Amino acid sequence: SQQGEEDPQALSIQEGENATMNCSYKTSINNLQWYRQNSGRGLVHLILIRSNEREKHSGRLRVTLDTSKKSSSLLITASRAADTASYFCAPSTDTGRRALTFGSGTRLQVQP
Amino acid sequence: EAQVTQNPRYLITVTGKKLTVTCSQNMNHEYMSWYRQDPGLGLRQIYYSMNVEVTDKGDVPEGYKVSRKEKRNFPLILESPSPNQTSLYFCASSSRFGAGGNTYEQYFGPGTRLTVT
Numbered sequence: 001s002q003q004g005e006e007d008p009q010a011l012s013i014q015e016g017e018n019a020t021m022n023c024s025y026k027t028s029i030n031n032l033q034w035y036r037q038n039s040g041r042g043l044v045h046l047i048l049i050r051s052n053e054r055e056k057h058s059g060r061l062r063v064t065l066d067t068s069k070k071s072s073s074l075l076i077t078a079s080r081a082a083d084t085a086s087y088f089c090a091p092s093t094d095t096g097r098r099a100l101t102f103g104s105g106t107r108l109q110v111q112p
Numbered sequence: 113e114a115q116v117t118q119n120p121r122y123l124i125t126v127t128g129k130k131l132t133v134t135c136s137q138n139m140n141h142e143y144m145s146w147y148r149q150d151p152g153l154g155l156r157q158i159y160y161s162m163n164v165e166v167t168d169k170g171d172v173p174e175g176y177k178v179s180r181k182e183k184r185n186f187p188l189i190l191e192s193p194s195p196n197q198t199s200l201y202f203c204a205s206s207s208r209f210g211a212g213g214n215t216y217e218q219y220f221g222p223g224t225r226l227t228v229t
Contacts, residue, residue: 003154031216043155043202043220088155098143098206098216099170102155 002026003101004072004089012109019076021106023089032065033090034074037105043088046074081112114139118203118221125193126229133188133224135203143206144186145170145218146178148199155202161186162208193228200225 004023013019023032034046049056049065049072056063062075072091076083086105092098116137125131137144145160147170157170161180175197177189186205190197204218 033216042222043204043218045217045219048217092216098145098160098218099157100147100155100204100218101157101171102149104152104154 002029002091002093003103004032004091005103006087006089006106008106009104010107010109012111013079014111015079015081017079019079019083019108019110021074021087021108023072023074023091025070025072025089025091027070027093028067029091029093031092032063032072033092033100034061034063034072035088035090035100035102036085037088038085046087076108079108079110081110084108084110114219116203116205116219116221118201118224120224121222122225124227124229127194128192131190131193131226133190133201133203133226135186135188135221136184137186137203137205137219138184139205139207139219140183141205141219142183142208144180145204145206146176146186146188147202147204148172149202149223150199158188158201193226195228198226198228 004025007022031050033048035043037043047058060077065072088102088105090100119134142163146158149155159178161167201224203221206218
């Protein structure tokens with residue numbers, strides 16, 4: 001597996017605004033997943049996009065994938081205070097052991 | 113409720129005292145994995161199991177053991193803990209197949225914060 005690099009490292013917005021965070025990776029992938037982690041707690045799977053997909057939606061989440069640029073973005077629309085968390089991308093070529101490798105993530109703060 | 117449980121949630125122990133962190137899932141998942149999360153190093157896989165009696169090393173297996181005698185349980189064993197194993201540990205599980213073919217989403221437990229002094 002490979003580690004994705006999230007950008008920005010930190011993001012602070014007001015409730016109701018949209019939040020966009022980006023992920024870059026180095027080698028070809030089979031799929032890319034996004035996870036959320038509330039401070040010091042468990043990780044929650046948000047969305048998975050496969051390498052042959054360009055865009056995917058789930059509720060207020062929209063993920064795009066550009067394999068030519070080796071990048072992905074996660075958009076959270078109409079953010080809420082409860083969206084405050086760290087967000088990690090996990091690009092994966094590994095369909096065997098399914099290792100997820102997270103970087104430092106994007107710390108999102110949504111101000112009420 | 114579908115979930116992955118870990119116990120204990122918090123543990124402070126001393127160097128060399130054997131300990132086991134339990135992990136159990138009720139989703140009948142074939143795949144289970146252990147990770148550790150450290151500041152500046154991100155999340156790293158320790159061991160994984162693709163099914164009962166099938167386990168293999170991840171990226172940082174040194175100092176750890178696992179077993180998979182039953183599908184639902186995947187305990188992590190530290191035979192002789194050392195301070196560099198102080199970390200936040202996560203167990204995760206995943207189903208191999210879903211409606212659309214192979215699935216890769218992993219479901220995580222709440223984490224075990226281990227301190228070794």
